[in-house]
Each structure stands twice: as C-alpha cells, then as structure tokens.
Amino acid sequence: MRYAPEQKQATRERVLGEAAKQIRVHGPSGVGVAEIMKRAGLTHGGFYAHFPSKDALIAAAIDTMFEAGRARFAEHALGRPPREALTAYIDWYLSAKHRDDRATACPIAGLSSDVPRLSKAARDAYANGVTRVTKAIASLVRELGHRDAEAQGRSVVAELAGALALSRVEPDAARSTEILAASRRALRARLGLGARS
Amino acid sequence: MRYAPEQKQATRERVLGEAAKQIRVHGPSGVGVAEIMKRAGLTHGGFYAHFPSKDALIAAAIDTMFEAGRARFAEHALGRPPREALTAYIDWYLSAKHRDDRATACPIAGLSSDVPRLSKAARDAYANGVTRVTKAIASLVRELGHRDAEAQGRSVVAELAGALALSRVEPDAARSTEILAASRRALRARLGLGARS
C-alpha cells in the first residue's frame, strides 16, 4: 500500500533511531536487521526500501548518534560562558547517568573499538563526528585563554571517552564512580576550571 | 591419537594466543572458533577438548592479553627510576607502532567498548586486568611524589586508552599522529615529566 509522501522519511528516521540505540547497546554486529525493523514497528523485508545494506544502515546510524551528541553538547554548553559550558559538559559526560544510559550515550566512548572493523563509510562518518566534537571542545578551551587549544581539545576528548568506557567496564559501583570522579577532577585541574563536586 | 602429556597444555596456549590476536583485531564476535583453530593448526572439532564454549575462550583470551600487557609494562618500566619508567611507558603506549599493531596491542584501548556486551567471566577478567594496569601506573605516580596517586593513575589510564582508540579511528595519518602527540604532551605536562619528543 502506498503511503503519504512524508511517511517514508518518517519511517527511515524511526528505523535509524532504533538502529542507533541498538547498535550503541549491542554493537554493530550484535544487532540484526530484523530486530531493528521489529522495534520500528515493521517487518524485516521492508528494510531494503530504505537502505541498500546493513552496512549502509550502520554508517547512517553513526551520523544519527553524532547528531544526538551535538544536541547534547548544545544543551549543556550553548549560551553559557566557556568556563561554565565546559564544566557542565564534562560533568554530564562523566556522570553515572551517561555511563548507565548506553542506548542514548555518546558513541565516542561506546563504539570506538568497533570502528576500525567497520566499513569505510562508517569509519568516515565516525571520524567526522569525532572531529566535530573535538573542534567544539577546542573552541571552548581557546575561549578560556589556553595555549594550544586544538591539542588540548584532542587530549580532553581522549580522556572523556577513555574514562567513560572504563567506568562501564568496572563492575564495582564505587570504583566505577571513582573512575568518573578521578577524570572529572583531573580535567578540571588541567583546564583551570576550579574545584567543585 | 594420544599425545605426550605436555602437548595438551602447549596446544591450549597456541589456541589462546591465536584467539587473543584475532579477537583484538576482529572483535569477540568477529572471529569464529573454526578460524582460530585453523590458525592454531587444528580442526574445529578439537576445540571442545580445551574450552567448554566460545565464551569461555574469550574470557581466557582476555587474561592472555593482559598477561602480554604486563610483560610489555615490565619491558618499559622495570628497573628504571619512576620518571623514566612512566615516560617510556607513555611513549610506547601512544606510539604509531602500538596504534598500528592491533593484533598484539593493549586490550584496554582495543576492546573497551566490546566488554559490556560480553559474559560475566569475560567482564571480570577484563576489569581485573584494568585494575592491575591502573595500580602499576598509580604506583609509579606515587613514587614521583604526586598526591592522590590512585586517582591520577585512573585518569592517566583513561587518557592513554582514549587517545589510542581515537588515533585508530582517524583515517588521516597526520591527524592520527597529532592525537597521540597531543596526549603524550598533556600527560607529560600534568605528571611533571618534562618535555621531550
């Protein structure tokens, strides 16, 4: 049955949204096309009206994840002075909430080790996303008056991603929280953001 | 045919070695039992004489990876004063060689996002490995006279792992090298190791 013209686009976005969630939780090779379509309220056969292959879906879903990430960044940083913006973003990134909410979390921490094994299109989408996040952070670091803001931005993103990933790996809740707290403090100190929490 | 009694142990270790390599490169769900056995010079049916399941192999292979990691740490750090030891380890960890040699690389950077999706046994093996690395680093940081060495150790490991993972994701060679260099510099600076390279 033919549907209203906006419906195809809406369906595509629903599929992408479900794919982005499932991939973040179960990994690119841990979810199937059928499962994603089912969650989007469809049968698996219709998948190929929207994407040429599962690989293409993964690449597109990575874009979706980074878009959500930019919205998250804007939410915490936009319209605030750089010191507050950076502090808020770091505090959110290294929070228990972000650690536990894997389905909607930042793909930099949650997918980094999968990426080298993905298709070129997926890797490019991912690298592009990481670059944009890095630039956004670097720009706040620059506004704070630090020298070598670009390099500092890279280093900050590395620590954010590493700390969140490691906090997810630690089964002891107290220790996991300490991992987050240790990196929050270290980042505050080296960015001169002043102590808190 | 029955073999000499030491042979079973030797075979097990060969299988584990191949598994550790393949898992690091292709991920836990990207390698098959048959492929690993073939690389160990055996047929797949013999696998279950050594491991009860693929999951058990993965958990055991994670131990193997961290053992190799400890050997690597010893190689760079053992018998050196803490400043030199830490510098050498950081420089090796954030080197192009380590980035490119995924088959023998540190599992903290290469597997972190797979771990939350693995069996309890595998997650515990991994967490245990990470804890030991963190303690080794923290102990050097303490010897350097820093306060709060435990937290610093956690933060350093987070940045090491994050930076290496992100350097592997960046397709542009120059940028990838910059990611490594940025974190080497940032780590040197915050640990008071003095500039070099």
Add this chain to the structure above:
DNA sequence: TGTACATCAGTGAACGCGCGTTCACTGATGTAC
C-alpha cells in the same frame, strides 16, 4: 619384559539456528485522461 586394554587429543561430518538478503505480492495514493 611383553601383552591387552583404557584413555583422550584431535578429526571431520553433521546439526540446528540466526542472519542478511531476495522476491513475488499487496493495496492505498498519486497521476493521466
């Protein structure tokens, strides 16, 4: 010391299952007349 038997690491065929992909079909909507 020699013989008969038990053991068990490793072989290779077979199994069931899930997955990505294909395909004939459906039927509501848009378009042409």
Add this chain to the structure above:
DNA sequence: TGTACATCAGTGAACGCGCGTTCACTGATGTAC
C-alpha cells in the same frame, strides 16, 4: 468530476551461508597384569 492505471512502502515466505556445538571415530601413549 470520475475512472483507469502506475507507483512503491511495506509484507511475509524463502534463500544461502556461516557459525557454535555435537558426535562417532581414530590411534598413539600410558597403565595393569
């Protein structure tokens, strides 16, 4: 305005394939007598 036809998002059965696991079998070595 009304009718006939084309379109194409979505359905559901089917496909081939690879994977984890099982199993009957092999045969060199260790053990019991």
